[in-house]
Amino acid sequence: MKKIYLTLIYLVTFVKFSDAQQNDIMPQSEIYEWPKDAAVKQKLESWQDKKFGMIIHWGLYAVPGIIESWSICSEDWIERDTTVSYDDYKKWYWGLSTQFNPTKFNPEQWAKAGKAAGMKYLVFTTKHHDGFAMFDTKQSDFSIAKGPFANNSRKDVAKYVFDAFRKENFMIGAYFSKPDWHSQYYWWDKYATADRNNNYDIRKYPWRWNMFKNFTQNQIGELMNNYGSIDILWLDGGWVRPLETVNEEVLSWGANIPKWSQDIDMPKIAAMSRKAQPGLLMVDRTVHGQFENYQTPEQKIPETQLDYPWESCMTLGGAWGFVPNDQYKSAGNVVHKLVEIVAKGGSLLLGIGPKADGTLPDDVVNKLTEIGKWTSKNGAAIYGTRITENYHDGQNWFTQSKDGKTVYGIYLMNDTPVKEISWQGNIPKKGTLITLLSNNQKIKWKLVNGKVQFSFPKTDEKIALAFSFTPESK
Secondary structure, eight states, rough: OOHHHHHHHHHHHHHEEEEEEHTOOOOSSSOOOOOOOOHHHHHHHHHHHOEEEEOOSSGGGGTTTSSGGGGOOOOOTTOTTTOOHHHHHHHHHHHHHTTOOOOOHHHHHHHHHHHHHHHHHEEEEEEEETTTSSOOOOOOSOOOTTTTGGSSSSSHHHHHHHHHHTTOOEEEEEEEOOOOTTOTTTTTSSSOOSSSSSSSSSSTTTHHHHHHHHHHHHHHHHHHHHHOOOEEEEHHHHHHHHSSGGGGHHHHHHOOOSSSSOOHHHHHHHHHHHHHTTTTTEEETOOOOBSSSHHHHHHHBSSSSSOBBOOOOOOOSSSSSTTOOOOOOOHHHHHHHHHHHTTTTOOEEEOOOOOSSSSOOOOHHHHHHHHHHHHHGGGTTTTTTTTSSSSSSEEEOOOOOOOOOOOOOOOOOOSOOOOEEEEEEEOTTTTTTTTTTTTOOOOOOOEEETEEEEEEEOOOOOOEEEEEEEEEOO
């Protein structure tokens, strides 16, 4: 019966997964406020050089292999087994904490796979909306360090994840959910849990909300003070925000924003965090201002080039975390997205999910290895680059070095063979050659009716051709 129950849960949560992801996409805005702190500006410049990162969702949801956290939220887009009551489902979900025992926990495998792919920064889910902490918090017993994994020498999971990725020279980011559906200070058992928001009137019970603010600030304080150097604090759950920041865009999410402020005092959190981690990048998603140092459109790429810092966070498969039989994007698909994103001024944060035992699925490792075969040869066109005015023409995308002395072109290949590559704008300097990055091949080009043209070179490349040239003086 238990296996049947888990199968039903998997089916109803995974079948609706695409809808779930669409429902919770964080809307992109054109509003951006550049940071004023010099150390933050410097860190942001360094982050903009990285271009390609890994976000890891790992928590209780990995045990049955279902959508992360959302199945315990009572909103009309979420489907569950109709024979199981909502309260019983939540009890079952919370009970997964007694089963989560990742005895094969191998963050070194994750970090090596990320490095092999050409990734340069990490965002690790220290706590998702379900409130289960993937670090040894002293604020709650609801954590990986308090269950069956408590006697393992690596029970403080976040520490070993961060250490493994630091050894591979990754910039380190901590994902943290502002809402906490397990906390009695957010979802109070006195009332039903109607949706993703806190379920009591904060104006009537201010003391309870103050307890939640203290709880949240203390947990973030633990992450900022006990886990070594942290570069990014990536805060999710944009509906937890001051009331004055709720606008028509926020209301359009369909998240039923309450009439009271869910303010957790971000100025205090930022000051505390940056005292411990000078120059820390704050990413308070969708709450625009001094605490959203870069924007994070989810599962999509902006239509046009943007001149402020941003990243597209996307999944490698159909899910953020691990689900059985997930369908993963091809290496070519990921590389093509990476190229488009970078040419538009952003970074790609690619989502993967370890299994409940603490290892990555073989398919994920293989996909990351395939991606790395391209980035290892063509990375000069991606890393450390900045946008250029003429950034797109047909299947060609363009970036440039920060000093503007080198332009990089990337031609996205498909199944249709071509005899020549051509584009308008971005004209190479007269008398120079174009250099193919993968093998340093020198290519002659010509200018025909204002278009740069050259014959398609001999190559084994199947994903994208990257090349460099010195541009005409402007």
